Amino acid sequence: MQALHYFNPQSILDTLVSVGAAFVLGSLIGLERQVRQRTAGLRTNTLVAVGAAVFVDLAQGLTGNEGAVRVIAYVVSGVGFLGAGAIMKEGINVTGINTAATLWGSAAVGACAGADRIVEAFVAASFVLAANTLLRPVADRINRNPLDEESRESSYTVQVICHGRERAVVHDRLIEWLEADGYPARHVEQIPFGREDVHIQAILYATSVVPEQLDAVMERVEQMPGVTHAFWSASAQDG
Structure with missing residues (x-):
């Protein structure tokens, strides 16, 4: 055996x-x-x-x-x-x-x-x-131990609400002004918002920004015809 x-x-x-x-x-x-x-x-x-x-x-x-x-x-x-x-x-x-x-x-x-x-x-x-x-x-x-703001990496998102008829112009001007200030968009998305409006969302490549610069861009965008809201936000990145 x-x-x-x-x-x-x-x-x-x-x-x-x-x-x-x-x-x-x-x-x-x-x-x-x-x-x-x-x-x-x-x-x-x-x-x-x-x-x-x-x-x-x-x-x-x-x-x-x-x-x-x-x-x-x-x-x-x-x-x-x-x-x-x-x-x-x-x-x-x-x-x-x-x-x-x-x-x-x-x-x-x-x-x-x-x-x-x-x-x-x-x-x-x-x-x-x-x-x-x-x-x-x-x-x-x-x-x-909380991280210092200087050492925290963040993701910055720009959001604009505008009328659907103006979305192409608003989209182009938004990207143009962001790039002019050194904040190119990594991803841009247009989402229907209500019956006639569109929500434009742009995620930036930057991991840090000068708030006054983005505020100035948002003021210019908000003055465009058809734009009702324009603002930006920051969120902590994973990893």
Whole structure:
């Protein structure tokens, strides 16, 4: 029987040590996540580490180090898809990125253990835990500090409400005057507004403006025939 042919007590002991190390280290990483009640907690991180260790250990036993290297590459990409499932976007808010990165770290720990690099697995797990614990208060403190207005990047939007018959002229003059003051438009959109009016919205390339300059442009636009409102606004950019 092939099963008896492949039965090797020394190989089984080696696998037990590798998978056992992945189990312990993955559990430590997952325990920290479970305490913080994250999406991927104790069991998920443990299973990721154990699964990576088993795949790498099996490949190494069958084809040696070359096969283990190929499987590690597949583990990296496979866990990337798993981590993507933990990332959720609700409006402008994105959550789960740290959880996905932790799963990736657990897979790296398991891969080290499966390749019989136990010391490296302990080192990797230590740094993953340190990133999630020691750096957490540092990140929280930074997030609580408001940004100075000078260092904040903003997106500037110019908005004009005009009569539909005048929209072509208003559009051309608006773009012309903005470019003359050094504020070219990155995107311009015309949206129906009521029965006869049109809402012209222009998003500028600039990340900072001189308010007086834009105010002057808006005053000129508002004096044009058919224009009822002309104003600009600023909003903080993501990332």
